Amino acid sequence: MKARRPNRDPFLLVFASGAQGEYAGLATIRAYLNQKGEGHRTVCLIPKSAHGTNPASAHMAGMKIQPVEVDKYGNIDAVHLKAMVLVFSLADGRGRDGECWWGSGT
Numbered sequence: 506m507k508a509r510r511p512n513r514d515p516f517l518l519v520f521a522s523g524a525q526g527e528y529a530g531l532a533t534i535r536a537y538l539n540q541k542g543e544g545h546r547t548v549c550l551i552p553k554s555a556h557g558t559n560p561a562s563a564h565m566a567g568m569k570i571q572p573v574e575v576d577k578y579g580n581i582d583a584v585h586l587k588a589m590v591l592v593f594s595l596a597d598g599r600g601r602d603g604e605c606w607w608g609s610g611t
């Protein structure tokens with residue numbers, strides 16, 4: 506990631522781990538939505554088979570996590586994914602305040 510500081514040379518920021526890169530991506534998405542005036546869009550859909558750092562990074566980036574069901578091989582349950590997209594689209598990306606549903610089996 507190329508970064509700039511006022512009156513300084515630009516520099517490259519290299520993420521040393523998958524979790525750092527994933528957090529940086531989610532924080533970037535959050536900042537982008539905030540800057541667009543869409544900070545209310547807080548829900549992040551994450552498959553239950555995702556790397557364990559995914560929900561942690563999403564939470565650290567200020568998001569609420571909605572798990573998406575998977576089959577025994579870890580493949581995303583497309584029906585559940587579509588349902589969750591529809592539910593949170595209708596809610597305009599809003600989750601319920603203070604809730605994190607990781608592991609709730611919703």
Ligand SMILES: Cc1ncc(COP(=O)(O)O)c(C=O)c1O
Pocket residue numbers: 521522523524525527556558559
């Ligand atoms: C999305 C994601 N997050 C986190 C990790 C964990 O990587 P690390 O142990 O380098 O933080 C991986 C590793 O593949 C990954 O794919």
